[in-house]
Amino acid sequence: MEKTEIFVVGGGAAGMAAAIEAARAGAKVTVIDENERPGGQLFKQIHKFFGSGVHRAGTRGMQIGRDLLKEAREAGVKTRLNTVVYGIYPGKRLGLVCGDHTEELTSPIIILATGASENALAFPGWTLPGVMGAGATQTLININRVLPGRQALMVGAGNVGLIVTYQLLQAGGDVAAIVEALPYIGGYGVHASKVRRAGVSILTSHMVLRAEGNESVERAVIAQVDEKWQPVAGTEEVLEVDTICLAVGLSPLAELAWIAGCQFSYLPALGGWVPVHDENMESSLQGIYVAGDLAGIEEASTAMEEGRLAGLSAAEALGYLSHEVAETRKIEVQERLAALRIGSFGDGWAMAKKEFLRARCEK
Amino acid sequence: MKQVGKEEGVRTTGIPSKEELEASPGYPNREALERGPIVVIECVQDIPCNPCEMACPKGAIRIGNPITQLPVFYAERCDGCGRCIPICPGQAIFRVDITYAEDKATVSFPYEFLPMPKKGDMVQGVNRAGKTVCEAEVLRVQKPKKFAHTAVITVTVPKGLSMEVRSIKRNHESPFST
Amino acid sequence: MRIEDHPILGKAERGKRITLNVDGEAVAAFEGENIAAALIASGRRVFRYTAKRMEPRGVFCALGRCTDCVMIVDGQPDVRTCVTPARDGMVIQTQVSRREGEATHDLEKEKD
Numbered sequence: 175m176e177k178t179e180i181f182v183v184g185g186g187a188a189g190m191a192a193a194i195e196a197a198r199a200g201a202k203v204t205v206i207d208e209n210e211r212p213g214g215q216l217f218k219q220i221h222k223f224f225g226s227g228v229h230r231a232g233t234r235g236m237q238i239g240r241d242l243l244k245e246a247r248e249a250g251v252k253t254r255l256n257t258v259v260y261g262i263y264p265g266k267r268l269g270l271v272c273g274d275h276t277e278e279l280t281s282p283i284i285i286l287a288t289g290a291s292e293n294a295l296a297f298p299g300w301t302l303p304g305v306m307g308a309g310a311t312q313t314l315i316n317i318n319r320v321l322p323g324r325q326a327l328m329v330g331a332g333n334v335g336l337i338v339t340y341q342l343l344q345a346g347g348d349v350a351a352i353v354e355a356l357p358y359i360g361g362y363g364v365h366a367s368k369v370r371r372a373g374v375s376i377l378t379s380h381m382v383l384r385a386e387g388n389e390s391v392e393r394a395v396i397a398q399v400d401e402k403w404q405p406v407a408g409t410e411e412v413l414e415v416d417t418i419c420l421a422v423g424l425s426p427l428a429e430l431a432w433i434a435g436c437q438f439s440y441l442p443a444l445g446g447w448v449p450v451h452d453e454n455m456e457s458s459l460q461g462i463y464v465a466g467d468l469a470g471i472e473e474a475s476t477a478m479e480e481g482r483l484a485g486l487s488a489a490e491a492l493g494y495l496s497h498e499v500a501e502t503r504k505i506e507v508q509e510r511l512a513a514l515r516i517g518s519f520g521d522g523w524a525m526a527k528k529e530f531l532r533a534r535c536e537k
Numbered sequence: 538m539k540q541v542g543k544e545e546g547v548r549t550t551g552i553p554s555k556e557e558l559e560a561s562p563g564y565p566n567r568e569a570l571e572r573g574p575i576v577v578i579e580c581v582q583d584i585p586c587n588p589c590e591m592a593c594p595k596g597a598i599r600i601g602n603p604i605t606q607l608p609v610f611y612a613e614r615c616d617g618c619g620r621c622i623p624i625c626p627g628q629a630i631f632r633v634d635i636t637y638a639e640d641k642a643t644v645s646f647p648y649e650f651l652p653m654p655k656k657g658d659m660v661q662g663v664n665r666a667g668k669t670v671c672e673a674e675v676l677r678v679q680k681p682k683k684f685a686h687t688a689v690i691t692v693t694v695p696k697g698l699s700m701e702v703r704s705i706k707r708n709h710e711s712p713f714s715t
Numbered sequence: 716m717r718i719e720d721h722p723i724l725g726k727a728e729r730g731k732r733i734t735l736n737v738d739g740e741a742v743a744a745f746e747g748e749n750i751a752a753a754l755i756a757s758g759r760r761v762f763r764y765t766a767k768r769m770e771p772r773g774v775f776c777a778l779g780r781c782t783d784c785v786m787i788v789d790g791q792p793d794v795r796t797c798v799t800p801a802r803d804g805m806v807i808q809t810q811v812s813r814r815e816g817e818a819t820h821d822l823e824k825e826k827d
């Protein structure tokens with residue numbers, strides 16, 4: 175077997191895009207993913223994406239996922255599925271588990287694109303069955319095609335909360351309300367308008383106080399909160415729900431980058447601790463690249479562009495692309511990324527990413 | 538962000554306020570509506586998105602660069618073909634025809650729920666808050682393959698409600714009720 | 716509850732009908748789906764009880780990370796049902812406590 179020159183860990187939007195770019199340039203690339211099928215979050219995203227029409231906006235995430243897998247096959251990207259990477263050790267050695275068997279592999283370049291994990295939220299009763307992540311709900315309804323309950327309460331009015339609410343309705347479920355502790359809706363107004371038209375109320379400055387029920391959730395108690403997020407006396411309300419979905423943010427899934435010894439920076443706008451990287455997506459360790467939600471929580475569109483940057487840079491480092499060609503291609507991608515990061519919703523990301531690069535230069 | 542109607546706007550309620558809508562460049566004026574069927578674009582935030590611009594064969598929607606700019610609608614170029622409606626990921630584009638009949642107007646909107654209504658069905662027209670405001674008759678359900686599973690439904694509504702009705706009541710029976 | 720029809724995804728395509736034995740009861744499932752999906756479809760929500768306080772737990776992450784959904788499958792404890800495919804005749808039991816000295820930790824949810 176030909177020796178793999180780039181192992182990509184994580185076969186979501188970012189990992190697949192990275193693999194495709196590098197393989198197209200001629201590099202031998204293998205994507206490792208713990209799932210049966212690559213694609214990461216994309217196959218759960220059954221809604222049409224925003225972004226530039228030139229880059230597939232208006233297309234459903236799952237279709238973008240299918241197309242990525244096809245492009246990857248055509249580019250000659252290899253995949254190792256049902257395989258978990260549990261560690262990275264000096265010398266770029268990857269520790270893998272596949273079923274009962276473990277293995278160690280190494281390649282000159284490693285691209286980490288492990289995505290994100292959902293944040294939890296603790297409140298009395300939060301461990302009761304029926305309380306679950308919004309992403310978990312999305313997996314159940316759109317992949318497994320089962321409804322977790324008849325009536326849900328959504329916690330969090332960011333894009334994830336709004337989208338999963340809409341998808342619960344599409345699946346035939348009902349959502350009693352969306353509560354949001356902030357005094358405003360964090361997600362896109364157009365997503366919020368969709369669920370409002372479908373009859374779901376969005377209660378800003380509201381919080382879930384507790385979940386109640388014997389063996390599983392039978393109701394939720396919510397209340398209005400003041401600016402300090404303290405419940406306002408007398409505003410408690412009981413909602414007859416059997417499911418409480420938590421959409422309170424994502425954090426980079428960064429264990430592998432920690433183990434590898436990458437430097438981190440704390441950037442709340444990007445979801446917390448993020449591995450520091452340069453504009454080529456190279457981490458503080460030479461030959462280890464990061465991309466997608468792991469490199470800061472944004473969106474599938476930005477994740478794919480970051481993946482492309484990492485793939486191009488890796489191919490350049492291996493000598494498959496001349497500096498000139500690589501630069502030209504990277505500038506195109508950078509321009510698209512910049513376009514996705516402007517406006518009041520993208521500003522925070524752009525600034526956080528800049529802060530990063532500055533911090534890196536000062537070192 | 539532009540804070541039009543700070544108290545009661547899309548950012549606090551999820552519903553664009555009258556002020557936000559009227560201030561947006563996607564909103565046609567009365568004269569334009571009186572000429573025949575055209576779209577009304579209810580997209581009032583600077584999100585990175587532009588497929589509506591690319592979908593319009595008449596150049597009636599312009600966003601330009603950067604793509605976070607609000608869609609500018611040139612009503613005089615719009616022939617009401619409706620191509621921009623299903624492609625909008627925000628489901629923020631509606632077609633309104635206030636010239637449909639003496640006392641009735643039509644409203645077209647994207648719809649992605651089951652059961653899908655059929656032509657001739659009597660349904661409940663709902664406003665932006667999901668509240669039923671009138672009875673409506675389904676005139677048309679368009680669902681060609683290229684809409685990628687987003688149906689565009691056209692209903693007739695009392696003329697005075699053409700700028701209120703934006704969808705229909707989801708008529709679903711809970712799968713748990715059986 | 717199963718979602719049979721869907722405005723975007725269309726009619727559900729499922730594998731062959733199979734039967735699981737869950738705490739002594741027959742539960743219908745389909746080949747290719749994971750155990751947790753079959754249990755949720757059958758209306759089950761409690762998958763295990765914690766060792767110390769006997770608190771019920773159910774699906775939380777559906778990703779194989781939190782270990783809230785672990786059950787005893789064919790005699791083997793700590794099987795993450797949300798990522799384990801169902802097979803005909805599987806014997807599944809609500810896990811009442813973890814085995815002594817078992818080194819599974821809740822990664823996302825530090826509780827109990």
Ligand SMILES: Cc1cc2nc3c(=O)[nH]c(=O)nc-3n(C[C@H](O)[C@H](O)[C@H](O)COP(=O)(O)OP(=O)(O)OC[C@H]3O[C@@H](n4cnc5c(N)ncnc54)[C@H](O)[C@@H]3O)c2cc1C
Binds near residue numbers: 216289337430477
């Ligand atoms: C509800 C919801 C709605 C969204 N809506 C939109 C939207 O409208 N538009 C948009 O642009 N974006 C949207 N996103 C965001 C988008 O899905 C993500 O930003 C994007 O998919 C991130 O891609 P990724 O490749 O970084 O990570 P993922 O897609 O999460 O891929 C990571 C992959 O790595 C695997 N993995 C992780 N660790 C290991 C390991 N140790 N070993 C092996 N494999 C591993 C994971 O299983 C996974 O398959 C949404 C996200 C959610 C949750």
Ligand code: SF4
Binds near residue numbers: 576595596615618621
């Ligand atoms: S209805 Fe047709 S002509 Fe009018 S803006 Fe939409 S696509 Fe353009």
Ligand code: SF4
Binds near residue numbers: 590624630
């Ligand atoms: S496609 Fe829809 S959401 Fe996107 S800019 Fe146009 S109107 Fe706004």
Ligand code: FES
Binds near residue numbers: 774776777
């Ligand atoms: S629900 Fe978290 S591991 Fe199964």
